[in-house]
Amino acid sequence: MNILDRLKTEILTGDGAVGTMLYAKGIGLDSNFEHLNLVRPALVLELAREYAAAGAQVIETNTFGANYTKLSAIGLGHKVGEINRAGARIAREAAGKTVLVAGSVGPLVRMKGEEQVLTADVMEDHFRMQCAALAEGGVDLLLLETFASLEQLVAATRAARETGLPVCSSMAFMEGGRSGDGTTVESFCTAVEAAGADMLGANCGAGPLELVKVVRRLAALTAKPISAYANSGFPEYHEGRYIYRATPDYFAAMAEEMAAAGANLIGGCCGTTPEHIASLARTLAGRAPAPRTPAASRASAGPQEGARPGGASFLDPWGTRKVITVELDPPKGMDCRRIVENSRRLKEAGVDAINLAENPLARPRMGNIALGSIIRREVGIEVIIHVTGRDRNLIGMQSDMMGASLLGLRTILAVTGDPAAMGDHAGATSVFDLHSFTLIKLLSDMNRGVNAIGNPIGGGTGFTIGAAFNPNTKNMAVQAERLRKKVANGARFAQTQPVYDPALFLEALEQTRDCGIPLLPGVMPLVSERNAEYLHNEVPGITVPDAIRARMKGLEKEAGAREGLAIAKEFIDATFTAAGGYYLIPPFGKCELALELIDHIHAREREQR
Numbered sequence: 001m002n003i004l005d006r007l008k009t010e011i012l013t014g015d016g017a018v019g020t021m022l023y024a025k026g027i028g029l030d031s032n033f034e035h036l037n038l039v040r041p042a043l044v045l046e047l048a049r050e051y052a053a054a055g056a057q058v059i060e061t062n063t064f065g066a067n068y069t070k071l072s073a074i075g076l077g078h079k080v081g082e083i084n085r086a087g088a089r090i091a092r093e094a095a096g097k098t099v100l101v102a103g104s105v106g107p108l109v110r111m112k113g114e115e116q117v118l119t120a121d122v123m124e125d126h127f128r129m130q131c132a133a134l135a136e137g138g139v140d141l142l143l144l145e146t147f148a149s150l151e152q153l154v155a156a157t158r159a160a161r162e163t164g165l166p167v168c169s170s171m172a173f174m175e176g177g178r179s180g181d182g183t184t185v186e187s188f189c190t191a192v193e194a195a196g197a198d199m200l201g202a203n204c205g206a207g208p209l210e211l212v213k214v215v216r217r218l219a220a221l222t223a224k225p226i227s228a229y230a231n232s233g234f235p236e237y238h239e240g241r242y243i244y245r246a247t248p249d250y251f252a253a254m255a256e257e258m259a260a261a262g263a264n265l266i267g268g269c270c271g272t273t274p275e276h277i278a279s280l281a282r283t284l285a286g287r288a289p290a291p292r293t294p295a296a297s298r299a300s301a302g303p304q305e306g307a308r309p310g311g312a313s314f315l316d317p318w319g320t321r322k323v324i325t326v327e328l329d330p331p332k333g334m335d336c337r338r339i340v341e342n343s344r345r346l347k348e349a350g351v352d353a354i355n356l357a358e359n360p361l362a363r364p365r366m367g368n369i370a371l372g373s374i375i376r377r378e379v380g381i382e383v384i385i386h387v388t389g390r391d392r393n394l395i396g397m398q399s400d401m402m403g404a405s406l407l408g409l410r411t412i413l414a415v416t417g418d419p420a421a422m423g424d425h426a427g428a429t430s431v432f433d434l435h436s437f438t439l440i441k442l443l444s445d446m447n448r449g450v451n452a453i454g455n456p457i458g459g460g461t462g463f464t465i466g467a468a469f470n471p472n473t474k475n476m477a478v479q480a481e482r483l484r485k486k487v488a489n490g491a492r493f494a495q496t497q498p499v500y501d502p503a504l505f506l507e508a509l510e511q512t513r514d515c516g517i518p519l520l521p522g523v524m525p526l527v528s529e530r531n532a533e534y535l536h537n538e539v540p541g542i543t544v545p546d547a548i549r550a551r552m553k554g555l556e557k558e559a560g561a562r563e564g565l566a567i568a569k570e571f572i573d574a575t576f577t578a579a580g581g582y583y584l585i586p587p588f589g590k591c592e593l594a595l596e597l598i599d600h601i602h603a604r605e606r607e608q609r
Contacts, residue, residue, distance in 0.1 A: 003100055003141050004166050004198055007225040007264040011289055013281045014229060014267020015051035015059045021273060022047065032074055034066040037086040048094030054274040055281025058265060059099055060143060061087035063134060064106040068126045081133040088137020102143040103134030107152050120155050127159035135163040145170040146204045148180030150191055157195035168227050170201035173214045174453055182445065182454030185217040193222065201227030204269045208254035212261055219262025219292050228263040230254065232271030248279035255280050264289050313464050314353035314382045314411065315493060318518050322601050323581030325384060325520060326594045327355035330365040336374060342591040343379045349598045353382040353411065359391065362423030369400060373407040384466060385409055388417025389434035397434060398451050401443065405461035413466035413495065414439040437489055440465055444490025467491035469519065471499050471508040472543040480511040487515045495583040497541040498524035500548050500567065502574035509578055523571060524585040525593045526564035528556040565593060569600050576604055
């Protein structure tokens with residue numbers, strides 16, 4: 001009798017945490033637990049037998065992170081099949097004839113150096129490889145668990161279905177019943193059932209109390225069996241390690257509530273031990289599934305568009321005159337008088353907005369949110385705050401973005417950011433919880449009045465969201481497609497990297513015309529031969545054509561600046577009819593260079609009237 005038949009008449013007990021117990025047995029947190037299937041199989045077998053002896057009727061394989069994206073990060077990508085087959089065989093040996101074996105499949109991770117989001121086909125390929133190996137190893141079902149992304153879980157469900165084994169699709173829900181990507185219980189249920197899941201479930205996320213609420217909602221939505229694997233409460237940091245405080249008796253009592261709410265398969269996740277499972281097994285022994293009362297509808301009220309504070313945008317004149325933005329470097333120290341004064345001069349010259357980069361080239365400068373607030377207040381000009389995924393984690397990013405909105409900063413340019421290794425601080429590390437695509441999506445969600453997990457924040461942030469675009473490429477179509485994805489996520493304008501070849505910008509305009517957003521070319525005047533060679537050879541994303549570098553050869557100081565300005569003006573002249581505006585980037589804070597280019601743009605406009 002397979003698990004689906006058994007769950008019609010009885011509630012089954014699952015096992016508990018694997019990582020918690022391997023750590024307790026002396027395996028360091030920096031170790032790869034799944035690789036133990038090959039190098040220390042006896043230890044993995046010992047743990048599986050402990051759970052079976054405690055009364056678990058379903059034990060999991062030690063393969064939660066045994067997918068290509070995780071294993072390739074430590075040089076084991078070629079052993080996906082071997083590690084999963086070994087994990088299945090170990091669990092099968094511990095299970096004997098009466099205990100069922102669930103092949104554990106966890107989410108994919110972003111691979112090192114990869115910014116682009118994985119496509120559904122690529123995700124399915126990765127999951128297909130793991131699921132097939134688990135099936136070959138002899139598991140009875142596939143348990144897809146701890147997913148925070150509905151897109152990934154749907155891809156995993158489709159791949160798992162190809163094995164012909166029963167599939168349980170489980171998502172991690174936080175307080176309030178939303179996953180890490182903001183998915184509601186209702187949306188989850190609809191999507192994974194459509195993808196072919198035989199069982200639905202929830203695991204990890206918040207503690208047992210919250211999981212009871214999720215099970216209750218699921219039971220009203222589906223007739224399929226429900227799995228529930230709760231954490232042992234919330235962890236407490238004590239003397240260098242995380243301790244879970246929920247006792248086996250409390251955990252078993254909450255499991256009883258899960259059973260009453262409609263759960264069919266109940267086990268434990270983070271912090272649970274064989275003692276928790278033994279208590280759970282005693283409580284659930286001989287218990288039949290609770291009857292279900294279906295709800296009338298799966299309709300779920302999604303997040304509502306938050307209020308967008310009023311006020312003019314720097315883009316308002318687009319199409320009626322040239323929009324001009326200028327980037328100024330925040331100071332490396334505490335004195336901001338010069339940049340405030342230069343902002344004032346630029347406003348008087350007719351600039352529409354000031355760009356403030358965030359620690360460019362991974363070198364620390366004054367925080368651009370605080371500085372932007374001062375410039376906005378004292379000068380009265382719009383400020384475009386560049387925000388990177390390098391310096392803040394997901395929590396800090398949301399806090400700072402709400403703070404920026406509170407300060408009246410309404411324009412954000414979302415970029416991935418230069419890695420910390422490029423900078424001059426040897427001990428610095430990059431965060432990259434978010435890259436440009438996901439950061440734009442987060443800002444768009446916050447505009448709608450919800451945070452990263454879909455919880456309301458009391459109103460929209462009102463941001464005009466910008467994106468970066470690099471025309472200095474051999475394949476413009478790839479860059480154009482990246483911009484389309486950014487626009488789909490919520491970008492409403494784009495500024496390019498410094499570009500010196502007018503033909504490249506004109507091609508970029510043509511290939512991104514369907515995006516329907518303003519695209520401002522970056523214009524950075526060169527000042528010397530050394531400056532041109534440095535930009536071309538050492539700065540990512542910038543290409544200075546051979547002909548331009550030849551014109552700068554041997555030039556420096558005033559002669560170099562004059563020639564650099566001449567080149568920049570020629571670029572403006574060549575693109576003037578097509579461009580709706582310009583993003584000026586004066587090097588080394590030389591505001592005078594920007595002012596001269598602004599005068600040139602205005603003179604060209606007067607000529608056309």
